Amino acid sequence: MTDFDFIIVGGGSAGCVLARRLSDDPKLKVCLIEAGAKARNPAIHLPFGLAVIGLFNNLQWGYETAPQQHLSKRHLFWPRGKVLGGSSAVNAMVYARGMRADYDNWAQLGAEGWDYDSILPYFRKAEANQRGGDHIHGADGPLSVSDLPNPNPLSQAFVDAGAQAQIPITDDFNRGEDCEAVGIYQVTTRNGLRASAARAYLSPDVRQRPNLTILTQTSVRRLEISDRRAWGVHTTNNADEQQTLRASREVLLSAGAINSPHLLMLSGIGPAEHLRSHGIDVVKDAPFIGQRLADHLDVITQFTSRGGARGGLGFQWNLPPRGLRWAAQWLTRRGGTLASNLAEAGGFVKSDPQLDRPDIQFHFLPARMANHGRELVWGYGYTLHACNLYPRSEGEIRLTSADPKAPPMMDPRYLSDPDGRDMHVMMAALDWSRRILAAPAFDPIRGRELQPGPGVQTEDEIRAWIMETAETIYHPVGTVAMGAAEDPRASLTPDLRVKGIAALRVVDASVMPRLIGGNTNAPTIMIAEKAAEMILAAARTGTEASTP
């Protein structure tokens, strides 16, 4: 079959939701196209597989940023999932929605209908919270949200230490209101297995629907557009076979915050001069496609720990017998260490008490990890990540070539804001991290501070260390932002239609007009839930998806 009602490009967090919700209507023929393979690797499914998932190059796109001027000219590694489930198949499974004010701010910026009260029903619709539902949480959705069956004692020490540093404790960061607190995160797992968007939304019965075609290991190279209307996509598969697939209703771009703007530009929708400089015919001059890139940047504090039962997780001589015990615990009760997402605990604090909401988020790991899990670290320890939730620096995605196989240029321009506010928040994040890790709860456990290390104390030393070591916490957004129809910085209208092109929407993390105060998987799934409802409503009434 090559003719469909809807073609969805990208089977990640958003794409899997769309495939499921649109194919709920048996009259609609839906095609989901994913560049990666089916999720067969066990490291995806076992939550603890996160410790080694970075070693599998075939599960991600292998992206690196342009050299970062304010990070000692380093190229930062930017993992993105390339597998059915997308980044939700390789992420750290932390379930965090962000705060009420984040979404109210989207609406104030022109994203009408995306204020907190309007989007809350879609978070609930998506969610199956193990604790049951209420007016904030959902109980019956496809996305399982669970309590960690056996948090590591070091994670509990982090929570206790946070309380000793005068931070309140919570068991639910997702009430929408002020979440200035520490606690153990809820995670997107079910029965001790990762609940990626693919596993949550594309259950075997959904995959077998006659009106849903799922093509894996198939890359979309270009969107087909005539007379400013999207009518299909051009694909190649692993055998280099090319195909054109037609969508009679809409093409839905869910390729993520890097690849969605990349594909739009390759298809002639983007900043006109830039497209022409690569020999691409301009279909629509859209200056902000690929712009407004924002990401959460992290400082990472790491300690060795003293061994013993409270020694956390790590590669050590006793790993084989411990591993056998972990396997037995997982097999008998789907619990124990193999059910751990590693980033077990965390929280939110303010860099300045005057702020209306927290602007720093923690992720605590009862283990030592290095280089995004791409290097195995010998020995026990613990790691605290702390990121700036609302950076002012804005970057961009640009073409490097008109060849679709060439990766785009990704330049988040971290710490480039002219007044230095972002660096100030990073320094405050380190200050908070050290304060918590110095609290008495860690006294029986604490070994040596490896990062930043005792030699990093003065403002200048801290600044230099941040420039040498800060890393992404994997939340790029904003590159095809939605906003008011008359806002020139908005590439999409609030119903996620590409301005000036009929029958084309973008539905993924790139549509966020601003970063939210938390992790981005649940918000992306929420976006896709709301989008699916809008798309189905338009299909029912026969409304053509076109915008000014």
Ligand SMILES: Cc1cc2nc3c(=O)[nH]c(=O)nc-3n(C[C@H](O)[C@H](O)[C@H](O)COP(=O)(O)OP(=O)(O)OC[C@H]3O[C@@H](n4cnc5c(N)ncnc54)[C@H](O)[C@@H]3O)c2cc1C
């Ligand atoms: C390592 C890591 C850890 C993270 N940890 C967390 C966490 O703990 N909690 C959390 O909430 N968020 C986390 N995130 C972020 C979160 O997972 C992402 O924000 C979210 O998954 C983005 O969803 P998306 O649909 O926009 O893109 P993706 O899920 O990345 O999906 C895009 C899909 O499109 C496919 N694709 C791209 N181009 C093409 C093409 N040309 N043709 C066909 N297919 C294509 C890709 O292969 C991919 O499957 C993490 C992300 C990473 C990478």
